Amino acid sequence: MRFNFFSRNRAPTTVNHEGAPAFTLTPQVELYAAVATAALSDLFYEKADTRLQRLRELVAKNEPLFVAQLAVYARESLHLRSVPLVLCVELARLHRGDSLLSRLVARVVQRPDEITELLAYYAQANGRGGTKILNRVSKQLQKGLALSFNRFDGYQLAKYDRAGAVRLRDALFVVHPKARDAAQQALFDQLVRGELPTPYTWETELSAVGQQAFASEAERQAAVRTTWETLIASGKLGYMALLRNLRNILEANVSAAAMERVCDTLADRFAVARSKQLPFRFLAAYREVKAVQSGLVAGVLAALETAIAHSAVNLRGFGPDTRVVVACDVSSSMQQPISARSKVLLYDVSLMLGMLLQSRCQHVTTGMFGNTWKRISLPRGPVLRNVEEFYRREGEVGYSTNGYLVVRDLRERREVVDKVMIFTDVQLWNSTGDGGTLAQEWAEYRRTVAPGARLYLFDLAGHGTAPLEVRPETGVALIAGWSDKVFDVLQALDNGGSALTEIEKIEL
The missing domain is CATH 3.40.50.410 (von Willebrand factor, type A domain)
Structure with missing residues (x-):
């Protein structure tokens, strides 16, 4: 299907936020542009609530299949998290009669906390506080969330079982997923009782150090340094966590050998490809690192340049004949x-x-x-x-x-x-x-x-x-x-x- 972006009228059809002549977009293109740029926070010209309301109105103006395709595109290609969930909930409010919604939800929800975020927005969008509205969740939405629950293991459930308006335990009661085997049923039972083992993450390891009492500040700093070095050596520090904590790692004065391993990971083209980072994440890390006074900074900046080059390796550019x-x-x-x-x-x-x-x-x-x-x-x-x-x-x-x-x-x-x-x-x-x-x-x-x-x-x-x-x-x-x-x-x-x-x- 090809979309005609605008009417044949060659005169401006509206004005923009600055009052300048402008052209309106078709509902498909306007929804695409709104979704692709949605952080659901206040912008210079548009407040978050206004953007959310416009998204809801645009979903109603578009074909359900296009909305579903756009939600998948936003999640899988643009690596957005919240706005695809909004599209799922809005589609649930409008579309009935087939399995499109359940297939969409099962594909869009890729982390356990997205189950709870989706249900929290569902309650909000249906105009009720608390979780009472969750007693009447769309059947196709429930089915899609049940399929999502079945994909997660104990580590993932424990890592993303966070405090919020809706907990994973609440979601389990709402969705009623059928365990795929006895081992998964045991995990669900642990989740209900609040007995999932604390997962090994960089957050929990650093939090444990923060809760300890030390005789001196030097001892505390040594413990933090050792913890970062252990995390780096373990290989369990994810790429995004590494990117976001470069300044903390440098300021912890980890060894040159540890920083060499960090740089090797940052510059690894396979690690870059797996991480699916948005380009500006590398820029944010670059700026944070530049502010640190350390002899190891130059190597990290070089690794970040290599990383962004790897991320763009498949980017289609233009040759010398294209100006x-x-x-x-x-x-x-x-x-x-x-x-x-x-x-x-x-x-x-x-x-x-x-x-x-x-x-x-x-x-x-x-x-x-x-x-x-x-x-x-x-x-x-x-x-x-x-x-x-x-x-x-x-x-x-x-x-x-x-x-x-x-x-x-x-x-x-x-x-x-x-x-x-x-x-x-x-x-x-x-x-x-x-x-x-x-x-x-x-x-x-x-x-x-x-x-x-x-x-x-x-x-x-x-x-x-x-x-x-x-x-x-x-x-x-x-x-x-x-x-x-x-x-x-x-x-x-x-x-x-x-x-x-x-x-x-x-x-x-």
């Missing part, structure tokens, strides 16, 4: 954390994805825009270092959103390029008062300079509008998300598909 422009939005609205618990900004995601793409292209112009558009020449290769260079210089262009200047610059130079990639929250507007718009500049550029050029809007916020028509006839495409998987869409677009082609391939 590419990569433009990053550094406006005020992009200076917003992607979630309440993160230090990573939408601006960081823009730079990260932009530099990943730059690293895979052989004929590429890179730059950033705010009040003005500025080209910045950087070496191809060191992705994280290049992001930091952009970050250091972002004040040089100001903080408006004059994205049209990227294309005006090309037109005035009479410079022919094949692809213009703009990483932005798509809330473009003109602060100069000269009346120029991206739609006008793009139409004129294609008419007078490069008729075959393509413009790709990488939507990092999913607010539901675009600054120009997104149709094959206009040479414009919209792609949404924070993962390097967004680049998979480029091949589909070049082959005549849409941004939804990868989603439509999913079988349930």
